[in-house]
Amino acid sequence: MSALANLTSRVHDRTARIGVIGLGYVGLAVACALAEAGFRVTGVELRADRVEKIRAGDCPIDGIEPGLPDLVKKVVASKHLDATTQYAALADVDVVLICVDTPVARDRRPRFEALRSTCWQLGPVLKEGALVIVESTVAPGTTMGLVAPQLAKHSNKELNKGFFLGHCPERVMPGRLLKNLRELSRVCGGSTPEAAHAMVALYRTIVEGELDETDCITAELTKTAENTYRDVNIAFANQLGLICEAVGADFERVRGFVNKSPGRNVLWAGAGVGGHCIPKDPWLLVHGVPGVDTGLIAAARTLNESMPLHVARLVEQALDEVNIGMHSARLLVLGYSYLEDSDDTRNSPSQSLIEHLKDWGAEVVVHDPWVPEYAVDLWKRAEGAHAAIVMVAHAEYRDLDLARLRGCLRAPVLVDGRQVVDAAAARAAGFVFRGLGRA
Numbered sequence: 001m002s003a004l005a006n007l008t009s010r011v012h013d014r015t016a017r018i019g020v021i022g023l024g025y026v027g028l029a030v031a032c033a034l035a036e037a038g039f040r041v042t043g044v045e046l047r048a049d050r051v052e053k054i055r056a057g058d059c060p061i062d063g064i065e066p067g068l069p070d071l072v073k074k075v076v077a078s079k080h081l082d083a084t085t086q087y088a089a090l091a092d093v094d095v096v097l098i099c100v101d102t103p104v105a106r107d108r109r110p111r112f113e114a115l116r117s118t119c120w121q122l123g124p125v126l127k128e129g130a131l132v133i134v135e136s137t138v139a140p141g142t143t144m145g146l147v148a149p150q151l152a153k154h155s156n157k158e159l160n161k162g163f164f165l166g167h168c169p170e171r172v173m174p175g176r177l178l179k180n181l182r183e184l185s186r187v188c189g190g191s192t193p194e195a196a197h198a199m200v201a202l203y204r205t206i207v208e209g210e211l212d213e214t215d216c217i218t219a220e221l222t223k224t225a226e227n228t229y230r231d232v233n234i235a236f237a238n239q240l241g242l243i244c245e246a247v248g249a250d251f252e253r254v255r256g257f258v259n260k261s262p263g264r265n266v267l268w269a270g271a272g273v274g275g276h277c278i279p280k281d282p283w284l285l286v287h288g289v290p291g292v293d294t295g296l297i298a299a300a301r302t303l304n305e306s307m308p309l310h311v312a313r314l315v316e317q318a319l320d321e322v323n324i325g326m327h328s329a330r331l332l333v334l335g336y337s338y339l340e341d342s343d344d345t346r347n348s349p350s351q352s353l354i355e356h357l358k359d360w361g362a363e364v365v366v367h368d369p370w371v372p373e374y375a376v377d378l379w380k381r382a383e384g385a386h387a388a389i390v391m392v393a394h395a396e397y398r399d400l401d402l403a404r405l406r407g408c409l410r411a412p413v414l415v416d417g418r419q420v421v422d423a424a425a426a427r428a429a430g431f432v433f434r435g436l437g438r439a
């Protein structure tokens with residue numbers, strides 16, 4: 001029996017041992033799902049505080065994450081999931097999932113330090129015949145061009161003989177980690193068709209959606225393209241929102257009418273795109289592509305990056321209307337995570353807005369119910385501010401008590417970057433109101 005056929009049969013009877021490297025949003029969810037499916041899973045994580053929490057049965061992710069805290073508790077208690085900072089614990093695992101972060105630098109080039117460091121630490125302990133699956137999102141060509149040679153070098157094993165490789169990008173998102181993991185389809189790219197086949201056997205134990213077999217580069221392109229597609233579509237909505245504002249029309253109405261046309265689905269305009277993935281995956285997609293003008297993707301990214309600055313300008317205009325200069329204003333930013341009802345602050349558009357406002361001389365205070373640093377009493381935080389700026393559509397901001405907010409603020413200025421405030425109600429409550437894409 002070949003090594004992969006043997007592995008597949010051990011997947012079927014759940015005796016295959018699994019390792020997961022990086023226990024963040026992606027790694028923790030998949031480690032727990034596999035542990036629940038009956039595998040013994042060992043998670044290796046750089047951050048000792050995260051490891052300690054998991055070993056104590058506590059979920060290290062805050063925000064609303066349905067099912068995950070209970071599942072962490074359950075699989076740790078049943079000893080199906082263990083966590084450590086030590087790669088030596090991976091010496092007898094048959095399948096290793098790499099789920100480390102893959103950011104881009106300020107110059108928009110990929111930073112694969114975590115991926116490289118994973119390879120040199122995993123290599124020396126890699127079991128003969130193991131299957132290594134990169135779940136992290138990577139630039140096309142990275143799995144076979146970087147991970148394969150690095151692992152071969154550090155393990156002293158030959159690809160497709162001593163170890164096998166694959167890329168199976170994740171489709172989770174904060175707030176829906178387990179749901180997306182279980183329900184959405186996945187692409188399984190293998191270093192050989194047999195490796196892809198073995199990957200399908202593994203993911204079938206946790207995924208209800210379709211599982212497609214392919215090669216690594218197709219899987220890499222699929223993931224980076226799907227996030228780029230979203231970024232470009234958001235950029236279109238943002239561009240339309242800016243046009244509506246400039247000509248005195250209401251984006252929400254225009255969008256509603258456009259979407260009655262068959263096949264049209266304009267997204268919402270917003271104050272910026274954050275998170276670990278969408279702001280960087282377009283740069284991963286275009287990285288190192290020879291001889292192709294990728295200007296459309298770059299233009300969309302640049303427009304989306306400029307949205308917090310646009311919100312800052314709306315704030316400036318509204319303050320101007322009540323004769324308050326930016327340099328003497330105290331401003332309340334509502335929301336700091338990048339997504340509603342999540343604690344994830346990576347690439348937060350609020351951070352970018354705050355930098356602009358501070359550069360222009362304003363004092364800025366922040367409230368966010370999900371980010372520990374800013375999870376203070378909303379009304380106390382609002383006291384004495386000249387303006388409130390809604391940057392995240394947290395449930396708590398969706399039906400704000402506008403009269404109470406008006407009573408707390410020192411000046412009646414409200415700016416909405418997420419189309420969650422009813423403009424007429426805000427004006428009726430006495431606010432000078434500005435909203436993204438609002439007439």
Ligand SMILES: NC(=O)c1ccc[n+]([C@@H]2O[C@H](COP(=O)([O-])OP(=O)(O)OC[C@H]3O[C@@H](n4cnc5c(N)ncnc54)[C@H](O)[C@@H]3O)[C@@H](O)[C@H]2O)c1
Pocket residue numbers: 021022023024025026027044045046047050099100101102114115117118135136137138169170171172173174276277
């Ligand atoms: N967050 C999402 O919703 C999402 C969705 C789809 C794909 N992805 C992709 O999945 C990957 C991981 O994303 P994430 O959101 O889980 O990131 P994360 O930052 O939450 O988790 C990564 C974890 O890896 C750990 N780590 C880094 N280097 C390590 C090393 N050498 N050894 C052991 N642990 C190490 C970090 O400490 C961190 O806890 C990225 O490539 C991302 O683009 C993320």
